[in-house]
Amino acid sequence: MSPPTSLSHPITLANGKLTLRNGAALAPMAGMTDVPFRTLAWSYGAGHMVSEMVTAKPELWDTGKSRSRRVLIDGVTPQAVQIAGHDPLVMAESARRLVDEGVELVDINFGCPAKKVCRRAAGSALLSDIDQIQRIVGAVASSVDVPVSIKTRIGLTLDDSEGTRAAIAAQNAGAQLIVMHGRSRACRFKGQAQPHRLREARQHIDVPLLVNGDVIDSLSASRAVSASGADGVMIGRGAMGQPWIFAQLLGQPMPDFAERLDVIGRHLQMMHEFYGDEAGARIARKHMQAYLQCWGAAALIPSFMPLTDGAAQNQWLRLHRASLLGIAQSAAANVVVQTPFAA
Numbered sequence: 001m002s003p004p005t006s007l008s009h010p011i012t013l014a015n016g017k018l019t020l021r022n023g024a025a026l027a028p029m030a031g032m033t034d035v036p037f038r039t040l041a042w043s044y045g046a047g048h049m050v051s052e053m054v055t056a057k058p059e060l061w062d063t064g065k066s067r068s069r070r071v072l073i074d075g076v077t078p079q080a081v082q083i084a085g086h087d088p089l090v091m092a093e094s095a096r097r098l099v100d101e102g103v104e105l106v107d108i109n110f111g112c113p114a115k116k117v118c119r120r121a122a123g124s125a126l127l128s129d130i131d132q133i134q135r136i137v138g139a140v141a142s143s144v145d146v147p148v149s150i151k152t153r154i155g156l157t158l159d160d161s162e163g164t165r166a167a168i169a170a171q172n173a174g175a176q177l178i179v180m181h182g183r184s185r186a187c188r189f190k191g192q193a194q195p196h197r198l199r200e201a202r203q204h205i206d207v208p209l210l211v212n213g214d215v216i217d218s219l220s221a222s223r224a225v226s227a228s229g230a231d232g233v234m235i236g237r238g239a240m241g242q243p244w245i246f247a248q249l250l251g252q253p254m255p256d257f258a259e260r261l262d263v264i265g266r267h268l269q270m271m272h273e274f275y276g277d278e279a280g281a282r283i284a285r286k287h288m289q290a291y292l293q294c295w296g297a298a299a300l301i302p303s304f305m306p307l308t309d310g311a312a313q314n315q316w317l318r319l320h321r322a323s324l325l326g327i328a329q330s331a332a333a334n335v336v337v338q339t340p341f342a343a
Helices: 035-043 064-069 088-100 123-128 130-143 162-173 195-204 218-228 245-249 257-275 277-295 298-304 310-332
Strands: 024-026 080-084 105-110 148-153 177-181 209-212 232-235
Touching: 024 245, 035 257, 080 088, 088 105, 088 130, 105 123, 105 130, 105 162, 123 130, 123 148, 123 162, 130 148, 130 162, 148 162, 162 177, 162 195, 177 195, 195 209, 195 218, 209 218, 218 232, 218 245, 232 245, 257 277, 257 310, 277 298, 277 310, 298 310
Parallel strands: 024 232, 080 105, 105 148, 148 177, 177 209, 209 232
Antiparallel strands: none
């Protein structure tokens, strides 16, 4: 295998007018990569972030969920929002609205395998209609003066190359960045990602390519880039419970255990403030579950889950701080040191 490739290099999109600050990107994940989490990821060096998926349907544009997903974060560039849908004209209109709100990059979802999305002929369901993918990308790209990207999968099944065909069609229609998950639609999130399957797409497209799937640390990121020939990685589930992973991928100093607990406390506070106390506490449960699982403290999850307000959650973290530090310090001796990407 070739030596690790640096993720620290900027990635310039095809129009030359927009640059990602590095090749370590955060994937859009509905219900997880919201404004509080993206704020933390950016602070630890994420080079590109895309909002949670927003439906292109105009009748849902002003719902609370849609508005919260379109909130822009100060200091982040490019401001990127992902849309999903199947009608080129509706998608184009949504893209124009986003640009009017300050969005600097429009991402199109051709990869979500969720049944509720695919039933609407959106997400990865569109891999069965490459012509429609090209029509959608063309309509969006011609309607706005900002770059357009797509996120897709390697195919409908492991036996086809629809992902490569989608990437080619999207590039031909004006897409300036391709992100591909190394699983098929049929795989959903089961089995191992197959980053080597991106090699075929890499041979046929000239725009930047990011590989997604099973990236959880610097070693897996290095392997994914080497296997795929991609320009960088996009991390989804691998970033949950460890927003500081981007510092590791970039060869930057990692926060120590005490600092990580401070980050978790800050994250709790941000969720309570962004969503309100009750909703913030509810959303915080799944993030704290991810933190505790990464921490090796899954046994503590049941004691956190019943908490229904921000004050109780903050108090819980204060009460368990010493035990969490002890768990981390005990586990540290068994951690295998991994070689990060060259800075």
